[in-house]
Amino acid sequence: MSVHPPGPPVRALPGLLRKLAVDRLGMMRDAARLSDAVRVSMGPKKLYVFNRPDYAKHVLADNAANYHKGIGLVESRKVLGDGLLTSEGELWRAQRRTVQPAFKPGRIAAQAGVVAEEAARLVRLLRARAGDTPVDVLHEVTGLTLGVLGRTLMDTPLDGYGGIAHAFEAVQDQAMFDMVTQGLVPTWAPFATQRRFRRARRELVRTVDELVAHRSARLREEDGADDAFARMILAAGERGDAARGRRLLREELITLLLAGHETTASTLGWTLLLLARHPHVRDLVREEARSVLAGGRLPEAEDLHKLTYTTQVVQEAMRLYPPVWILPRIAQGPDEVGGFGVPAGADVLVCPYTLHRHPDLWDDPERFRPDRFDASQVAHRHRYAYIPFGAGPRFCIGSNLGMMEAVFVTALLSRDLDLSVVPGHRGVAEPMMSLRMRGGLPMTIRPVE
Numbered sequence: 001m002s003v004h005p006p007g008p009p010v011r012a013l014p015g016l017l018r019k020l021a022v023d024r025l026g027m028m029r030d031a032a033r034l035s036d037a038v039r040v041s042m043g044p045k046k047l048y049v050f051n052r053p054d055y056a057k058h059v060l061a062d063n064a065a066n067y068h069k070g071i072g073l074v075e076s077r078k079v080l081g082d083g084l085l086t087s088e089g090e091l092w093r094a095q096r097r098t099v100q101p102a103f104k105p106g107r108i109a110a111q112a113g114v115v116a117e118e119a120a121r122l123v124r125l126l127r128a129r130a131g132d133t134p135v136d137v138l139h140e141v142t143g144l145t146l147g148v149l150g151r152t153l154m155d156t157p158l159d160g161y162g163g164i165a166h167a168f169e170a171v172q173d174q175a176m177f178d179m180v181t182q183g184l185v186p187t188w189a190p191f192a193t194q195r196r197f198r199r200a201r202r203e204l205v206r207t208v209d210e211l212v213a214h215r216s217a218r219l220r221e222e223d224g225a226d227d228a229f230a231r232m233i234l235a236a237g238e239r240g241d242a243a244r245g246r247r248l249l250r251e252e253l254i255t256l257l258l259a260g261h262e263t264t265a266s267t268l269g270w271t272l273l274l275l276a277r278h279p280h281v282r283d284l285v286r287e288e289a290r291s292v293l294a295g296g297r298l299p300e301a302e303d304l305h306k307l308t309y310t311t312q313v314v315q316e317a318m319r320l321y322p323p324v325w326i327l328p329r330i331a332q333g334p335d336e337v338g339g340f341g342v343p344a345g346a347d348v349l350v351c352p353y354t355l356h357r358h359p360d361l362w363d364d365p366e367r368f369r370p371d372r373f374d375a376s377q378v379a380h381r382h383r384y385a386y387i388p389f390g391a392g393p394r395f396c397i398g399s400n401l402g403m404m405e406a407v408f409v410t411a412l413l414s415r416d417l418d419l420s421v422v423p424g425h426r427g428v429a430e431p432m433m434s435l436r437m438r439g440g441l442p443m444t445i446r447p448v449e
Contacts, residue, residue: 002341005037005048024431025353028326032354037340047071048337048348051358053384055338056350059329060384061392066335069394070328071347082248083255084397095252098235099397102153102228108400111152112301112408115401118147119409120298123416130445134422138269138441141409145261145268148405153260153398154229156215163203165265168258169436170200208253228256263323264402266434269441270321271314271410274368276421276443281370282414285310286448289415296416299408307411312373314406318388320368321435322352323402327390352387353435361385418446 008031031038031049040047050059059067068088080086084095101107122144129135142165150158158164216233219225232252239245275282292306293299299307329348334341342348357365361382362372371377389396396402413419421427422442430438 002336002339005039005050005340006035007039007041008034025325025429025435028349028351028354032351032358037338046343046346048340048342048346050337050348050350051354052338053355053361053382056327056355056387056391057384058337059348059350060327060387060390060394063335064392064394066332067329067348068332070330070349080255080258081251083251083253085255085259091248094235096397098231099228099256101226102231103397103400105400107226108152108404109301111401112299112304112404114151115148115405115408116298116300116412118144118151119405119412121147122409123412126413126417126419126445127447130417130447132444134442134444136440137272137419137443138265138437141268141272142261142265144409145265145405148264148401149257149260152401153227153256154211154215155225155227156211156229161207161211164207164257165261167200167203167207168262170196204254204257205250208250208257212249212253229253232256259396260398262436263396263434264405266321266436267314267318267323267402267406268409269437270427270435271317271406272413272419272443273421273427273437273441274317274320275313275410275414276419278368281313281368285313285410285414289411293411293415299411304404304407307407309370310407310411310414311403312370314403314410315373315386315388316368316370319356319362319372319386320366321429322356322388323434324388324390324396325353325431325435326351327387350387352390355384356386356388358385416448418448419443420446 028049031040032051036050036052037055038049038051040049050056069086077086082091084092084099087095122140125140126135126137143162146158146161146164150156211229212233215229219230219233222230232249236245236249239248275285288307288309292303304311327350329350331342331344331346331348333344336342337348356362359365362385384391389399389402420443422444425439425442427441428438429435
């Protein structure tokens with residue numbers, strides 16, 4: 001017979017609830033220290049936190065149909081609507097089928113030259129700003145990921161649309177605010193968060209409508225366009241309800257813009273910070289890049305499999321700072337996870353951040369050690385001990401492109417530049433949809449001779 005997961009001691013409950021409002025990472029760490037399965041009561045709402053690979057496998061894969069997107073992402077529907085991140089059921093399956101061909105490995109491999117060109121452009125930009133004046137490298141890599149997104153998945157230049165990133169920050173702030181307040185504060189309320197959200201939503205709508213108009217006009221003159229954006233536009237035109245088609249297209253594009261750049265930028269930021277803090281690892285990455293990419297050449301698709309240590313570095317950065325740090329779900333019907341009962345309507349949380357730091361799964365889990373991802377070690381690890389891109393049917397569709405970007409950019413920056421963190425910068429994690437750095441990433445830059 002199933003039982004409820006244990007709850008926190010009464011004395012610990014106020015601290016957990018307080019951290020839900022001001023330190024969500026701290027709350028998940030505290031819950032993970034209590035047990036691998038914890039039930040936290042928030043008035044009528046119950047949070048079920050599961051922190052074991054087999055528990056994650058059950059929720060995300062084995063019985064995924066019973067678990068729809070949950071707390072946090074539900075609130076994001078205010079701006080994302082029914083995009084690929086938040087939609088469910090047949091709508092989600094149709095959206096996934098529409099864009100899936102644009103993410104096939106062969107097509108992504110064919111985009112390697114584009115990714116390499118954008119990475120080389122970033123190197124030139126940073127080299128031109130070398131000196132003692134700090135540069136916010138996180139801001140610059142965010143520009144890079146937007147550039148790659150525009151050229152690979154949209155066939156549309158996104159130069160001049162840098163405000164997208166700031167708009168998405170406001171959207172995510174609002175989603176987290178709604179999660180903490182349980183959606184009881186309306187978006188028209190005259191508070192700073194709501195005002196910022198309303199401005200951001202207007203900016204995003206204006207931007208995507210402009211992008212759709214330009215791309216639609218070009219599509220009428222093209223044959224055989226197969227990028228994700230073109231596929232979304234064509235699918236919208238095939239929907240019987242024109243107004244609904246336009247609305248869904250807008251929501252799908254907003255989701256693509258967010259998911260297509262934000263998590264990769266975050267991964268690159270943490271990777272560069274970790275390399276700056278661990279010069280011996282950076283030197284090994286540089287040595288590999290100079291060997292594989294000898295003569296200053298740009299990487300090609302086949303080089304991705306040769307940059308093995310650089311790949312391990314990126315994987316270890318994603319272990320410590322996963323692109324998607326929490327996977328919230330809502331149970332549609334009653335279930336049992338590892339012998340623990342989960343009622344219908346319960347909020348279920350699987351947290352890659354704490355799973356990736358579980359002391360029973362990882363030796364010295366807080367330490368940055370890329371050798372953990374040597375093939376000999378990976379072979380003996382539970383498949384669901386490491387889920388930086390999620391798992392199951394909702395596994396991140398852009399994972400291959402994101403990895404190529406992160407590895408190519410890390411290799412080229414390490415080969416050609418020395419990046420040093422400004423003294424005093426701690427790289428504090430701010431949990432939005434991914435673990436962004438609070439305050440950016442100020443670094444000084446020196447060319448490598």
